[in-house]
Amino acid sequence: MTQDEQQERVGSSFAKHGLMAPSLPKGSSGAHGMPSPPILGKSQRSSTAELARRWAGHVALAVAVGAAYLLVAKVTMLGAAFQPDKSTLFWPAAGISSGALIALGPRRRWPAVAGILAAEAAAAHVSWNDPLITAALALWNPVEALTVAWLVARYFGGTDFALDRARNVFGLLGAAVVGSVVPSLGAAVVKSLLLGPSIMLLPTWQRWFAGDVVGIVTVAPLVIGLANALRRHPPSRSEYVEGTLALLSLAIVTSIIVLLPRKAWDVLLPVGWPFPILLWLAARTRPVFAAAGAFLVSSIIVWTTTFGIGHFGDANTPLGDRVLEAQAAILFLAVGAYVLAALFAERRGSEALLARANTMLQRERDNKLMNAEATAASIAHELKQPLAAMGMNADASLVLLEQTPPNLPRVKNALNNIVADVHRTGKALDGIRALFRTVNQGWEPVDVSEICSEVLRSLRAELNDHGISVESELSSKIPPIQGNRGQLQQVIFNLVHNAVEAMIGTTSQKRMLRLVTQRRDRDRIVVLVQDTGPGIVPEQLDHVFDAFMTTKPQGMGLGLAICQIIVERHGGELTVLSDGKEGALFQFSLPIKSSDEAAAGH
Numbered sequence: 001m002t003q004d005e006q007q008e009r010v011g012s013s014f015a016k017h018g019l020m021a022p023s024l025p026k027g028s029s030g031a032h033g034m035p036s037p038p039i040l041g042k043s044q045r046s047s048t049a050e051l052a053r054r055w056a057g058h059v060a061l062a063v064a065v066g067a068a069y070l071l072v073a074k075v076t077m078l079g080a081a082f083q084p085d086k087s088t089l090f091w092p093a094a095g096i097s098s099g100a101l102i103a104l105g106p107r108r109r110w111p112a113v114a115g116i117l118a119a120e121a122a123a124a125h126v127s128w129n130d131p132l133i134t135a136a137l138a139l140w141n142p143v144e145a146l147t148v149a150w151l152v153a154r155y156f157g158g159t160d161f162a163l164d165r166a167r168n169v170f171g172l173l174g175a176a177v178v179g180s181v182v183p184s185l186g187a188a189v190v191k192s193l194l195l196g197p198s199i200m201l202l203p204t205w206q207r208w209f210a211g212d213v214v215g216i217v218t219v220a221p222l223v224i225g226l227a228n229a230l231r232r233h234p235p236s237r238s239e240y241v242e243g244t245l246a247l248l249s250l251a252i253v254t255s256i257i258v259l260l261p262r263k264a265w266d267v268l269l270p271v272g273w274p275f276p277i278l279l280w281l282a283a284r285t286r287p288v289f290a291a292a293g294a295f296l297v298s299s300i301i302v303w304t305t306t307f308g309i310g311h312f313g314d315a316n317t318p319l320g321d322r323v324l325e326a327q328a329a330i331l332f333l334a335v336g337a338y339v340l341a342a343l344f345a346e347r348r349g350s351e352a353l354l355a356r357a358n359t360m361l362q363r364e365r366d367n368k369l370m371n372a373e374a375t376a377a378s379i380a381h382e383l384k385q386p387l388a389a390m391g392m393n394a395d396a397s398l399v400l401l402e403q404t405p406p407n408l409p410r411v412k413n414a415l416n417n418i419v420a421d422v423h424r425t426g427k428a429l430d431g432i433r434a435l436f437r438t439v440n441q442g443w444e445p446v447d448v449s450e451i452c453s454e455v456l457r458s459l460r461a462e463l464n465d466h467g468i469s470v471e472s473e474l475s476s477k478i479p480p481i482q483g484n485r486g487q488l489q490q491v492i493f494n495l496v497h498n499a500v501e502a503m504i505g506t507t508s509q510k511r512m513l514r515l516v517t518q519r520r521d522r523d524r525i526v527v528l529v530q531d532t533g534p535g536i537v538p539e540q541l542d543h544v545f546d547a548f549m550t551t552k553p554q555g556m557g558l559g560l561a562i563c564q565i566i567v568e569r570h571g572g573e574l575t576v577l578s579d580g581k582e583g584a585l586f587q588f589s590l591p592i593k594s595s596d597e598a599a600a601g602h
Contacts, residue, residue: 058108058111059111061104061108061111061112061115062111062112062114062115062118063115064115065096065097065100065111065112065115065116065119066114066115066116066118066119067115067119068096068100069093069096069097069100069115069116069119069120069123070119070122070123072092072093072096072219073091073093073119073120073123074123074126076091076092076093077123077126077127090210090211090212090214090215090218090298090302090327090330091208091211091212091214091215092215092218092219093119093120093123093141093215094141094144094145094180094211094212094215094216094219095215095216095217095218095219095220095222095223096219096220096223097112097116097141097142097144097145098144098145098148098149098176098179098216098220099216099219099220099221099222099223099224099227100112100116100145100223101113101145101146101148101149102148102149102152102153102161102220102223102224103161103223103224103227103228104227105153106153109146109149113142113145113146116141116142116145117138117139117141117142118138120137120138120141120142121134121135121137121138124137124138130194132190132194133190133191133194136186136187136190136191137187137190140183140184140186140187141183143182143183143186144179144180144182144183144184144212145179147175147178147179147182147183148175148176148178148179148180148216148220151171151174151175151178151179152171152172152175155171156168156171156172156175161224162224162225162228162287162345163221163224163225163287163290163291163338163341163342163345164287164341164342164345164346164349165342165345165346166339166342166343166346167342168342169335169338169339169341169342172216172217172220172221172338173217173335176212176213176216176217176220177213179216180209180212180213180216181209183212184205184208184209184212185205185209187208188201188204188205188208189201191204192204207323210327214298214327214330214331217330217331217334217335218294218295218298218330218334219295221287221288221291221294221295221334221338222288222291222292222294222295224291225286225287225288225289225291225292226288228288229286229288235285235286235288239284239285239286239289242284242285243281243284243285243289243292246277246280246281246284246285246289246293247281247289247292247293247296249277250274250277250278250281250293250296250297251296251300253274253277254274254296254297254300254301255300257274258300258301258304258309258310258311258312259304259309259310274293274297274333275333275336277293278290278293278294278297278333278336278337278340279340281293281337281341282337282340282341282343282344283340283344286341286345287338287341287342287345289341290337290338290340290341291337291338291341293337294333294334294337294338297330297333297334298330298333298334301326301329301330302326302330305322305323305326312325312326312329386421386422386425387421387425389417389421390417390418390421390422393414393415393417393418393421394414394418396410396414397411397414397415397418400414443482443483443484444482444483444484444485445480445481445482446480446481446482446483446484446485446488447480448478448480448481448488448492448517448525448527448590449474449475449476449478449517451485451488451489451492452472452474452492452515452517452527453472453474454489455489455492455493455496456470456472456496456515458493459493459496459497459500462500463500463513466500466503466504466511467511468500468503468511468512468513469511469512469513470512470513470514470515471512471513471514471515472514472515472516473514473515473516473517473518474515474516474517475517475518475519477519478517478518478519478525479519479525479592481525481570481590481591481592481593482593483570483590484566484570487566487569487570488566488570488590490562490563490566491563491566491567491574491588492527492529494559494560494562494563495529495563495586496513496515496529498559498560498586499513499529499530499531499533499584499586500513500531502531502533502534502583502584503531503532503533505533505534506532506533506534510532511532512531512532513529513530513531514528514529514530514531515527515528515529515530516528516530519592520589522592523591523592524572524589524590524591524592525589525590525592526587526588526589527587527588527589527590528585528586528587529585529586529587530583530584530585530586531583531584532582532583533583533584534581534583535578535579535580535581535582535583535584536576536578536580536584537580538580541576541578541580544560544576545560545561545563545564545574545576546561560574563588567588567590570590570591571590571591571593572588572589572590572591573588573589574586574587574588575587575588
């Protein structure tokens with residue numbers, strides 16, 4: 001059978017269960033043991049295509065981040081209330097850049113930096129039309145974003161950063177403050193030197209520093225929240241509906257508040273009015289909705305200040321005072337919303353951990369309850385076959401000795417089989433004893449493919465009696481693993497024997513057992529046992545590894561539970577897939593460890 005035919009045959013059997021077939025490595029031996037020649041041209045084309053796709057992804061990322069930055073910067077400049085040095089109430093583009101670099105992480109950060117630099121250069125050129133100022137701003141803004149992203153990654157979790165803890169909220173606020181000091185000072189120095197004494201250094205730095213900090217605190221959490229929602233589990237439909245209603249309510253309430261005259265503001269303190277709705281968002285939805293609410297409130301305050309509407313647009317108050325009031329209100333509302341969202345997220349996380357702890361306690365209870373019965377069941381299960389074999393060989397020996405003359409060679413062979421079964425019984429008892437110890441002993445290099453071959457040989461008679469054909473794909477290239485040979489043999493034997501028993505009761509003429517070993521990635525091996533029996537119904541699929549769960553009239557419900565304990569004790573994972581109609585596939589993976597690593601880990 002050629003490699004392509006073998007791959008097609010494996011794929012067709014796995015496809016009917018909705019599974020991915022184990023792939024045959026390129027250049028592996030064919031049907032006659034001859035290695036397939038490597039296809040160098042195809043490999044080179046594949047590498048070139050992969051490199052082109054990678055560069056295309058980098059370019060697309062740079063364009064996307066740069067376009068978002070430039071769009072926000074343009075919108076801000078069109079409607080901003082400029083100070084003499086063209087500083088604004090807040091600079092949301094700083095939040096776009098810092099939030100994007102935090103969400104992307106170190107590996108994809110530099111293409112985004114290139115897009116931010118190009119976008120800032122374009123925005124600065126339109127605003128100033130001065131090459132030196134354009135170059136300075138194009139340099140300092142990416143430096144600011146890189147500094148904020150580095151501080152967050154260094155101290156608060158990198159690409160896993162989320163505003164679901166109060167610590168992270170205050171960490172982002174601190175990173176925004178620290179990261180904005182030097183870049184805003186550098187920009188102020190450049191403008192003061194190039195534009196003359198009319199641009200005072202300290203006031204310019206203060207305005208640019210405050211605008212960047214407010215922009216980062218307002219916009220970056222929204223960018224981070226959206227990235228986390230897309231990358232991880234997206235919000236549910238009900239959460240989307242409720243969050244949208246809350247955001248609309250918040251927009252209406254905030255618009256009414258900022259349109260009130262100053263006297264009403266002084267009496268009612270309307271800055272605190274949005275908090276009930278922000279509390280609604282924080283308590284009922286994920287932090288991204290609270291971040292969106294803070295951004296929405298901040299935007300309304302900024303635009304009313306810019307166009308001279310309501311409290312922040314009072315012409316009787318100097319522009320500088322109105323800007324300071326607006327910045328203080330934005331920071332008050334934004335930080336309050338983030339802290340509320342983080343506190344509620346921490347509470348939800350604690351509830352999830354508590355539920356998980358309760359599940360683990362229940363599982364531990366089941367493990368303790370089943371230890372005694374499991375020991376007896378394991379002993380009976382492991383000793384039944386070798387004892388039966390010893391009995392058959394002993395009976396055969398008696399018959400052979402009564403012949404005239406006695407068939408001594410066959411008697412000797414039967415006695416040797418009895419001795420081998422005795423040794424196998426001893427190893428089974430040692431494996432059961434080691435299973436229920438707290439410290440793993442007797443670990444050694446184990447060839448899993450060899451164990452699978454031994455299991456198939458021991459069950460050959462039973463397979464032939466029931467008309468079950470076997471297709472085995474036992475790789476000889478997987479390295480040995482560190483483990484208890486007897487326990488792993490027990491796992492494979494149980495899985496194969498269960499597959500045989502499942503097919504015995506079916507009326508289908510096609511009874512096929514597939515046993516596969518393969519290497520996955522660099523550090524794991526996988527064993528797959530597939531049958532063509534009736535499968536496992538979906539209602540039982542989630543409980544198939546529970547203690548005392550069985551579908552057999554005479555079963556104790558401990559075989560698969562013990563298998564799971566053994567696999568997990570070896571650092572692996574045992575899973576099952578079935579559509580409840582056409583067979584089941586059990587799969588477990590084991591880590592590849594050196595002897596030193598195994599000794600250190602166990």
